[in-house]
Amino acid sequence: MGSEKPAVGMTSVRNFLKGRKFPGTVRITRAGDESAAETDSKAESSAPPSRGAALSSGVEIAASYVEDRQSRSLQGEPSTSEQARRGVDDAHLNAKVIQLDLANMAASPPHSPSEKKEPNGVATPKQVASGSVEASNLRSMSETRKAKFKRLLEQQVVDLDALRELAWSGVPSDLRPTCWQLLLGYLPPNRERREQILDRKRREYRDMVPNYYDIQAAERSVEDDTALRQVIVDVPRTAPGVPFFAQRQLQKSLERILYLWGIRHPASGYVQGINDLVTPFLAVFLSPHMEGTVGDETETEFPEEVMICAEADAYWCLCKLLDGIQDHYTHAQPGIQRTVFRLEELVRRIDEPFTQHLEAEGLEFLQFTFRWVNCLLIREIPFKLAIRLWDTYLAEGTRMREFLTYVLAAFLLTWSAQLKRMEFQELILFLQKLPTADWGEKEVESVLSRAYMWRASFDHARSHLSQ
Numbered sequence: 001m002g003s004e005k006p007a008v009g010m011t012s013v014r015n016f017l018k019g020r021k022f023p024g025t026v027r028i029t030r031a032g033d034e035s036a037a038e039t040d041s042k043a044e045s046s047a048p049p050s051r052g053a054a055l056s057s058g059v060e061i062a063a064s065y066v067e068d069r070q071s072r073s074l075q076g077e078p079s080t081s082e083q084a085r086r087g088v089d090d091a092h093l094n095a096k097v098i099q100l101d102l103a104n105m106a107a108s109p110p111h112s113p114s115e116k117k118e119p120n121g122v123a124t125p126k127q128v129a130s131g132s133v134e135a136s137n138l139r140s141m142s143e144t145r146k147a148k149f150k151r152l153l154e155q156q157v158v159d160l161d162a163l164r165e166l167a168w169s170g171v172p173s174d175l176r177p178t179c180w181q182l183l184l185g186y187l188p189p190n191r192e193r194r195e196q197i198l199d200r201k202r203r204e205y206r207d208m209v210p211n212y213y214d215i216q217a218a219e220r221s222v223e224d225d226t227a228l229r230q231v232i233v234d235v236p237r238t239a240p241g242v243p244f245f246a247q248r249q250l251q252k253s254l255e256r257i258l259y260l261w262g263i264r265h266p267a268s269g270y271v272q273g274i275n276d277l278v279t280p281f282l283a284v285f286l287s288p289h290m291e292g293t294v295g296d297e298t299e300t301e302f303p304e305e306v307m308i309c310a311e312a313d314a315y316w317c318l319c320k321l322l323d324g325i326q327d328h329y330t331h332a333q334p335g336i337q338r339t340v341f342r343l344e345e346l347v348r349r350i351d352e353p354f355t356q357h358l359e360a361e362g363l364e365f366l367q368f369t370f371r372w373v374n375c376l377l378i379r380e381i382p383f384k385l386a387i388r389l390w391d392t393y394l395a396e397g398t399r400m401r402e403f404l405t406y407v408l409a410a411f412l413l414t415w416s417a418q419l420k421r422m423e424f425q426e427l428i429l430f431l432q433k434l435p436t437a438d439w440g441e442k443e444v445e446s447v448l449s450r451a452y453m454w455r456a457s458f459d460h461a462r463s464h465l466s467q
Contacts, residue, residue: 205312406451
């Protein structure tokens with residue numbers, strides 16, 4: 001029976017692809033069939049195997065789903081992702097089909113900066129195949145995609161579904177503030193109403209600051225005073241690797257936002273972790289007034305009017321975000337515990353030997369994933385990549401909580417092969433400080449592609465991730 005498994009796997013892949021269209025070329029090889037892969041590689045280029053070649057067909061197909069989904073949405077056509085969902089009848093079978101070679105991903109070589117690009121800034125097919133082009137050039141920063149964003153945003157009433165489809169693979173940095181505010185529902189789709197809404201919400205925030213924050217300590221209740229002290233302690237610890245947030249002006253802004261959110265949401269109040277969730281909003285909304293890239297600025301004194309407007313926008317967007325995951329921060333944080341439980345079940349289905357190894361070593365998922373869920377992975381990857389990750393989070397809308405589970409699984413299993421060889425102490429140390437410092441957008445795109453593929457595969461499993 002063991003000798004038949006590769007044949008069954010290949011048949012499953014062919015059945016999964018049957019009747020579906022994917023842009024570009026999809027190559028299918030059996031795990032371990034290195035000779036065929038080498039032959040194809042030599043036929044195209046004499047360069048050594050790259051990261052792009054190391055990714056399994058599951059990642060390539062997922063990326064195709066995303067690109068096809070976006071282009072068809074803009075043209076009003078049904079996407080192949082919807083066809084794929086209708087065609088997935090056996091989640092367990094397809095989980096085997098999309099099993100990834102995670103060891104190859106972890107051992108992939110760095111990007112080559114010497115590859116030439118076409119004059120229009122679009123990567124050549126050879127560059128895409130070799131994995132030498134940053135994902136930002138392929139998706140979020142390409143001129144073609146940027147033009148699509150601009151066409152959408154110039155509409156009298158923005159098509160939010162089309163915007164979500166397009167934003168899923170990344171948003172150009174100069175359009176990100178408007179796109180995020182639209183995706184969160186802070187700005188209305190109708191262009192005529194936006195200025196009025198912005199003025200009203202910013203004025204409302206301005207009024208809250210003197211009424212609740214700029215008051216004497218004696219005027220605060222014991223609970224409010226305790227909350228403020230906790231905020232003051234946590235703010236200097238926020239985004240420790242980002243000098244941008246070490247500025248006093250930014251820290252005072254964080255103080256006001258967090259304190260006001262806490263006293264206006266007494267069901268949970270301020271909880272550690274929420275401070276990290278404000279940082280992407282502040283950085284993005286201040287980015288139009290920076291000279292460098294988001295998060296790179298170290299000493300920038302923003303005009304008071306600019307600062308209070310960005311602060312107000314960040315506050316209201318934080319409210320919108322947390323409305324969907326507030327049980328992550330209520331008493332005993334039940335939302336986080338449910339997410340961790342679902343994550344463990346998902347990882348067990350995708351890579352059962354990995355889960356068995358953690359159990360054998362006595363390591364529980366809650367011990368290392370609590371912070372991941374609490375901060376939505378912001379502390380686990382470079383800050384600029386967290387901004388990119390949030391493009392997809394916000395594009396998911398009401399499904400963000402569910403999709404987060406798949407993102408966490410894809411993130412964790414990136415190091416599956418390495419972790420299986422570690423004992424308890426090594427596991428703890430490795431998982432507390434993951435080797436993501438040198439990551440680029442390409443690695444984040446790979447995580448998101450696997451998460452998307454796994455969700456598409458498990459979406460119709462009746463008992464999967466049940467409440």
